[in-house]
Amino acid sequence: xxxxxxxDWTPTRAVRILDQTLLPDTERYLDLDTVDAVAEAxxxxxxxxxxxxxxxxxxxxxxVSREGPATLEAVxxxxxxxxxxxxxxxNLRWALERMERxxxxxxxxxxxxxxALRAEATAIWDEDRAMCERxxxxxxxxxxxxxxxxxxxxxGALATGGIGTALAPVYALHDAGRRxxxxxxxxxxxxxxxxxxxxxxxxxxxxxxxxADGMAASRLRLGDVTCVIVGADRIAANGDVANKxxxxxxxxxxxxxxxxxxVAAPSSTVDPATPDGARIPIEERAAWEVAxxxxxxxxxxxxxxxxxxxDVTPAALVTAIITDRGVFAPRDVAGAG
Amino acid sequence: xxxxxxxDWTPTRAVRILDQTLLPDTERYLDLDTVDAVAEAxxxxxxxxxxxxxxxxxxxxxxVSREGPATLEAVxxxxxxxxxxxxxxxNLRWALERMERxxxxxxxxxxxxxxALRAEATAIWDEDRAMCERxxxxxxxxxxxxxxxxxxxxxGALATGGIGTALAPVYALHDAGRRxxxxxxxxxxxxxxxxxxxxxxxxxxxxxxxxADGMAASRLRLGDVTCVIVGADRIAANGDVANKxxxxxxxxxxxxxxxxxxVAAPSSTVDPATPDGARIPIEERAAWEVAxxxxxxxxxxxxxxxxxxxDVTPAALVTAIITDRGVFAPRDVAGAG
Numbered sequence: 076x077x078x079x080x081x082x083d084w085t086p087t088r089a090v091r092i093l094d095q096t097l098l099p100d101t102e103r104y105l106d107l108d109t110v111d112a113v114a115e116a117x118x119x120x121x122x123x124x125x126x127x128x129x130x131x132x133x134x135x136x137x138x139v140s141r142e143g144p145a146t147l148e149a150v151x152x153x154x155x156x157x158x159x160x161x162x163x164x165x166n167l168r169w170a171l172e173r174m175e176r177x178x179x180x181x182x183x184x185x186x187x188x189x190x191a192l193r194a195e196a197t198a199i200w201d202e203d204r205a206m207c208e209r210x211x212x213x214x215x216x217x218x219x220x221x222x223x224x225x226x227x228x229x230x231g232a233l234a235t236g237g238i239g240t241a242l243a244p245v246y247a248l249h250d251a252g253r254r255x256x257x258x259x260x261x262x263x264x265x266x267x268x269x270x271x272x273x274x275x276x277x278x279x280x281x282x283x284x285x286x287a288d289g290m291a292a293s294r295l296r297l298g299d300v301t302c303v304i305v306g307a308d309r310i311a312a313n314g315d316v317a318n319k320x321x322x323x324x325x326x327x328x329x330x331x332x333x334x335x336x337x338v339a340a341p342s343s344t345v346d347p348a349t350p351d352g353a354r355i356p357i358e359e360r361a362a363w364e365v366a367x368x369x370x371x372x373x374x375x376x377x378x379x380x381x382x383x384x385x386d387v388t389p390a391a392l393v394t395a396i397i398t399d400r401g402v403f404a405p406r407d408v409a410g411a412g
Numbered sequence: 413x414x415x416x417x418x419x420d421w422t423p424t425r426a427v428r429i430l431d432q433t434l435l436p437d438t439e440r441y442l443d444l445d446t447v448d449a450v451a452e453a454x455x456x457x458x459x460x461x462x463x464x465x466x467x468x469x470x471x472x473x474x475x476v477s478r479e480g481p482a483t484l485e486a487v488x489x490x491x492x493x494x495x496x497x498x499x500x501x502x503n504l505r506w507a508l509e510r511m512e513r514x515x516x517x518x519x520x521x522x523x524x525x526x527x528a529l530r531a532e533a534t535a536i537w538d539e540d541r542a543m544c545e546r547x548x549x550x551x552x553x554x555x556x557x558x559x560x561x562x563x564x565x566x567x568g569a570l571a572t573g574g575i576g577t578a579l580a581p582v583y584a585l586h587d588a589g590r591r592x593x594x595x596x597x598x599x600x601x602x603x604x605x606x607x608x609x610x611x612x613x614x615x616x617x618x619x620x621x622x623x624a625d626g627m628a629a630s631r632l633r634l635g636d637v638t639c640v641i642v643g644a645d646r647i648a649a650n651g652d653v654a655n656k657x658x659x660x661x662x663x664x665x666x667x668x669x670x671x672x673x674x675v676a677a678p679s680s681t682v683d684p685a686t687p688d689g690a691r692i693p694i695e696e697r698a699a700w701e702v703a704x705x706x707x708x709x710x711x712x713x714x715x716x717x718x719x720x721x722x723d724v725t726p727a728a729l730v731t732a733i734i735t736d737r738g739v740f741a742p743r744d745v746a747g748a749g
Contacts, residue, residue: 099712258718261702261710263600263624269703269711277714284716287600287702289564289625289658293723296660321626323633327664365598365624366606368705373598374606375436377614379621381595386630
């Protein structure tokens, strides 16, 4: 069974996306043929995951010609529209700047912009897919055999243009015929673990067991988990890792039970300008995410909520960082960036 | 503002309960005037929490006279009905056996059974209330001043006939005019933290902040939490503590950040017959609790679920155990039982 593909070109070169807000109940693909439709899909989290957002924006920019002449001016206006959807996503800005440069080069050479934009978007996607494959290969070598992998949140195919980052070693082992299974933290408040990780692994034929986040420590104590693998939103120069809230508690439990704790991420996630985790700003999100789920209230209205989106796992708790440039000890990770 | 009262006698000596399944959205009290109605309320978790279940069953048994003569035979039949509602609840069986003995004594003396049963049920309730008060006093002395307390699950007024166990020191400090606030883990899968703990504290005027379970480690790292207090379902002779799933991960995080980790429980929770935590059987519950959220599906149907209801925190991670007989080091707790 293939790994699900959250983005694609349609036969007419529009952008086809899997609407991730409907998962796991409904697998609905949307064909988007305007820049605004792609922007809306990114804004409303139909497309999510930092690498995938960059790819979707790049592909979306190629649609500029559907509403008028594809001038450099129109490309830059469309890029601003797409760039405003998720202002904090680094990959989004990086991909759009790359697209604008390519458009400017084509314009300077007197070439048609649209084929150049399509080539660049496809290149961005291809490079991301190759990055995932390399992480998968390095991670599979590191694990070296059958495995039960515990993960948190979704750093899988649904977050990238390929086989994911944290889940890439899982898919690589599965493809190599190893017996590999996953324990997925459900990952409150937004449940990316139960909704997305469990769905994509099931679709790919990888056995998956969902647990509530508070069960991870007990599961690690059981002794059947080979290793933990999580993604990363930013890695500081000293190897401290910012990732989805809940990761740090898993790292503490892994250390308590001697289970290796791996971080898998593109080398571009390493930020040499951030010396350590204390300098990573942590976004606080809306109270309703914790007070309820999908519009169903749990906490009383009088209660306060604290809802940090990320936490920082200190380098000392990280066994190794798996990147597309190889496997690094946390203290050496600046060399990967 | 008073601490909510989840059980009471009605003016006509029926049993009034707060329907906890409707919290926090709806505060509805039900007047139950048959044994079967009380049994149904226990079975469907309208009444929950080990001490409160015992009290509710004892009070429910007094209703036996409403459907026929209150013979010893009728009392024993009603006791079997009530005892079958939650077969694993120790307090339930203990309370019903005590009620049957009182009925037998009254029958032997030729007395009317119903006044005897009412007196015994009231005594069970009064003793539980006094037990909560003592835990509150010992815990408040231990903490000694203003406090931010992190707790997991609900071991509060809604679980007992008084001011709770884990929350008793909070209410005692609040009553004494101390500035006390609570950080409540939402406690997946059944959300007793956000639904019940946050509700009862809000009603009593104690500020409460709800967090997802995966946020506890980050919150303990922040440095503003004075101590963790949790309840216990069973305490082994060596001081290992079984409590709601997720407690163990909180204990690991508290240790990592030097935050005191207290367990508050009636001395009857200490089981001298259980030498250590490894001998405590852990109930596994239904998959839907984790796969969904208040009846709304989150995980795909293909995913497996692991849903242990409790975990074991080793004595080495417990700073002290607060009981109605005083505060004990975990290794000395057998002396409390």
